[in-house]
Amino acid sequence: MAVKYATEAFVFKKEDRMDADRIFSVFTRDFGRLEIFGKAIRHINSKLRGGLELFSFSEIEFIQGKNKKILTDALLQKRYGALAKEPEKFAVANAIARVLGDFIKGQEVDPGIWDFIADIFEKLQDPATNSKLLYYYFFWNFISLLGYRPELANCVACRQALNPASLYFSYAGGGIACNMCAAHDKTATKVNADTVKILRLMVKQEWGMLLKLKVSPPSKKMLKAISDSYYHYLNDNAHYAN
Ligand SMILES: [Zn+2]
Structure with a gap:
C-alpha cells in the first residue's frame, strides 16, 4: 500500500484537466511547494469536492503516485472565497x-x-x-x-x-x-x-x-x-x- 502523507496546504493555483481532474499548486506547511493531482475532483459525487479551493487553507492527505502526487483527502480549514x-x-x-x-x-x-x-x-x-x-x-x-x-x-x-x-x-x-x-x-x-x-x-x-x-x-x-x-x-x- 502506498504511503500517505498529511499536511496543511494553501492553494494558490488550480488548473482543470480532462475527466473532471484538477491540478492544484499548493504551498504546504511540511513539504514546501507541491503540485497535487485531484482525480475526478470536479465530479459531482467526488468526496474531495469542496475540500480544496483557490485561496484557501486545507488539511490534505496525498500519496506519491508513479509520476504525480495524488490527493486522497482534503478538509477545508479556512476559506477566503x-x-x-x-x-x-x-x-x-x-x-x-x-x-x-x-x-x-x-x-x-x-x-x-x-x-x-x-x-x-x-x-x-x-x-x-x-x-x-x-x-x-x-x-x-x-x-x-x-x-x-x-x-x-x-x-x-x-x-x-x-x-x-x-x-x-x-x-x-x-x-x-x-x-x-x-x-x-x-x-x-x-x-x-x-x-x-x-x-x-x-x-x-x-x-x-x-x-x-x-x-x-x-x-x-x-x-x-x-x-x-x-x-x-x-x-x-x-x-x-x-
Ligand atoms: Zn554610494
Whole structure:
C-alpha cells in the first residue's frame, strides 16, 4: 500500500484537466511547494469536492503516485472565497499567487513564508484594508523572507549616509544608492524620499502605520514602478535554491 502523507496546504493555483481532474499548486506547511493531482475532483459525487479551493487553507492527505502526487483527502480549514466577489481584492490575491508561483519553485519548507501567507490573507479579507498597498507590503516582505531584503538605510554600494534629495533604487545592488554610486549603475533609477519611507515602513512590517499614511499619486506610481521592475529583475536574474 502506498504511503500517505498529511499536511496543511494553501492553494494558490488550480488548473482543470480532462475527466473532471484538477491540478492544484499548493504551498504546504511540511513539504514546501507541491503540485497535487485531484482525480475526478470536479465530479459531482467526488468526496474531495469542496475540500480544496483557490485561496484557501486545507488539511490534505496525498500519496506519491508513479509520476504525480495524488490527493486522497482534503478538509477545508479556512476559506477566503468571498475575495472572488470583490474584484480589487481578487486581483490582489491573483497577483500574490503569481509572485508565489514565480518565486517558490520547489519543496523548500519555510515556516516564515507559511505564517506570512496566512497573515497576508487575513489582512486582505479585512474590510478596512488597503488592498493595493497590501500587495506591495506582501511583495517587499516576501522577497525579504527569500533573502532579498532591500538595503534602505545607507547607500547599498558605498555604505555612506543617504541624501534624501538624491536617492536611487539599484536593482542590481538590491537597495538605495547615492547619486555617486548610481552614476555607475545601469540598473539605478531615481526615487523620491516618500517612496523610500514607504519601503522602510513595509519591511519593518508597520502595517497599521501604512494604513494611516497618505500616499501622494506620484509616490503611488513610483512604488508600483519600482516594485514591478524589481520583481522582473529578480525573476530574470536571481538564482533560487531549487
Ligand atoms: Zn554610494
